Amino acid sequence: MADQKRFRTPYKTVESQEIDADIYQPPLAKVSPKGCPVLINIHGGAFMLGSSRMVNMDQVEDCLQRGWIVVAPNHRLCPQIDLLEGPIRDIRDLLAWIYEGGLQQAMNQHGSCHPRLVDLSHVFAFGTSSGGTLALCLGFGVPRPVAGIYDMYGPCKFDDPFWKTELPQMVSKIPSGLTDEFLNQVFDENPIPITGGVSLEGQAAGPPNFNDPRQAFALTQIARGNVMDTIYPSKKWEDVDPIRNVTASFPPTFIVHGLGDTMVPIDLSRALLAVLGHHGVRSGMREIPGEEHTFAARMKVGSETWNLQREGFDFLDALVHNT
Structure with a gap:
């Protein structure tokens, strides 16, 4: 990652606990005069495991080469705190921090003599597994949603018998x-x-x-x-389930899901796609042949799976260049 600098910075404090994120800056040669789009890259782990370092670094590098800033946050983990008050609240506070200038300020403090400018009109959310769900949660329940979402096999439809x-x-x-x-x-x-255990979806530890x-x-x-039941005992699914919160104003959304997934059935993502389409939301989905739930941990750059999942980032890229 030549000419790229990663640093860690807090984006909120709860009592005396700092909650932080890893910031990856793109090479200066890739930076647009209009500024750098931002990709919030949220790790998976069933809302109870994982950390910001357990994301797929090949995907991070792909985004950096597109001229994007990548923000990989930590968040408080369930079950001591529930899904809404922990992971969702933290990720939404991260988005507010970005929109309010916190990311730009942190980059100015940690950057080189040529700081990258943040393009606040193109802040995107991406996540794998539970991170995909959290990415979707930046499309509702916030004053200013993200400009686009890439959901990689994220759980939804929480009242489905599968759960x-x-x-x-x-x-x-x-x-x-x-x-x-x-x-x-x-x-x-x-x-x-805010960190714990192994990754269920990124680069396994x-x-x-x-x-x-x-x-x-x-x-x-x-x-x-x-x-x-463990992460949200109140079962007030209308507050946290993305599929119940899609409206005509929901951000453009792309979904990638493996056809062999036994941990989050692909039918749940198909149902989400149908709801997005019903409301006229710009959306798409790519089903990956033969892949299980955690395929992001194993895919190789240049493979068929790698090329197919890149369609999600291409979808977001098109939002940058068509606006």
């Missing part, structure tokens, strides 16, 4: 002997963590460690079909 279904392929991997006392140690973590209560807890909830 209460056990996943046999994961149940078989859960060690015996995990007690509730051990698993519930996650509720004792203070402050609420190794196999799950079932000696870590957070990883064991999260993977057990996924396997047992308890994720939605």
Whole structure:
């Protein structure tokens, strides 16, 4: 990443806890005189795991070569705080921070003698798995939504029976002997963590460690079909479910989903696409042959999967050049 500088900066503080993001600046040679579009790149992990460093760096580099600034945030992790008050609130506060000039100020302080200018008319959201859901949550419930969204196999339709279904392929991997006392140690973590465990979708940090209560807890909830009840006990789905919040003013949205996904059924994304179309929202979807839920962790640059998933970034790129 020649002529590119990554730095980390806080974007909000909760009591004494700083919540931060990694900022990736594009090479100066790629910067448009009109300024740099911004891509918010949100990690996955079932809202309970992951961190800003667990995103796919090949995708980051692709965006930098397009002349975009990439912002990869951390957010508070469930279950000590629920989905709305934790991950969604943090990501929405990040968007407000960008629109209010916080990103530009941070870049001016950390940048070179040739700072990149932020193009606030083209702030986009992208995420994989739970990060895809959070990207979609920047299309509603905010004063100024993002200009476009790329959702990569993000969960939605939270009242679907699937979300209460056990996943046999994961149940078989859960060690015996995990007690509730051990698993519930996650509720004792203070402050609420903003990083945790392995990545379920980006560049994996190794196999799950079932000696870590957070990883064991999260993977057990996924396997047992308890994720939605765990992260949002109130079940007020109308406040958090993207598919219930699509209107004619929803941002242009592109969806990518693997046809072999057993952790988030592709039918849920198809349903979201149908709702987007019903409301006349500019949208598209690419179904990836044979790919499971976590294929972003394994895809190789130049492969068929790589080229197909790039259509999501091309969709966003077209929004820059057609406006």
